[in-house]
Amino acid sequence: MSALHDNAPADVRAHRDFDPEASSLHGEADPAVLAELQAIRGTIDNIDAALVHMLAERFRATQRVGVLKAAHGLPAGDPDREAAQIGRLRALAASAQLDPEFAEKFLNFIISEVIRHHVAISEDHRRRDDGTP
Numbered sequence: 112m113s114a115l116h117d118n119a120p121a122d123v124r125a126h127r128d129f130d131p132e133a134s135s136l137h138g139e140a141d142p143a144v145l146a147e148l149q150a151i152r153g154t155i156d157n158i159d160a161a162l163v164h165m166l167a168e169r170f171r172a173t174q175r176v177g178v179l180k181a182a183h184g185l186p187a188g189d190p191d192r193e194a195a196q197i198g199r200l201r202a203l204a205a206s207a208q209l210d211p212e213f214a215e216k217f218l219n220f221i222i223s224e225v226i227r228h229h230v231a232i233s234e235d236h237r238r239r240d241d242g243t244p
């Protein structure tokens with residue numbers, strides 16, 4: 112299909128039109144070096160795709176938790192659960208030679224987004240109960 116009549120959403124197009132060889136380094140290094148770089152980048156692209164799919168599944172699960180909490184009037188965050196998760200992830204990271212500080216920051220980043228979703232779900236739920244728009 113020509114680009115002119117392409118009605119696919121921008122994100123769908125970006126995925127479909129992704130150029131795995133896009134680089135600012137063409138002509139900057141020996142072709143053998145660029146070929147090795149390209150091979151490693153293939154692995155990075157696979158991992159990035161897996162991360163997105165895993166995060167999508169995680170958010171699908173946390174949305175269910177959010178709905179359950181809202182239906183039963185439970186708070187969005189659960190600090191004791193978070194502390195246990197962070198301790199576990201830090202240990203896992205250390206054994207995998209990943210920086211535990213980074214693992215903790217990454218988990219906190221995700222959890223704060225989850226809590227934002229839970230607050231929104233709970234407000235929605237309350238509005239529906241009150242009959243307010």
Ligand SMILES: C=C(O[C@@H]1C=C(C(=O)O)C=C[C@H]1O)C(=O)O
Nearest residue numbers: 173176187188189192193222225
């Ligand atoms: C998903 C939950 O809600 C929040 C988000 C968490 C998470 O993303 O893992 C963990 C604890 C809660 O602060 C939960 O309580 O299990």
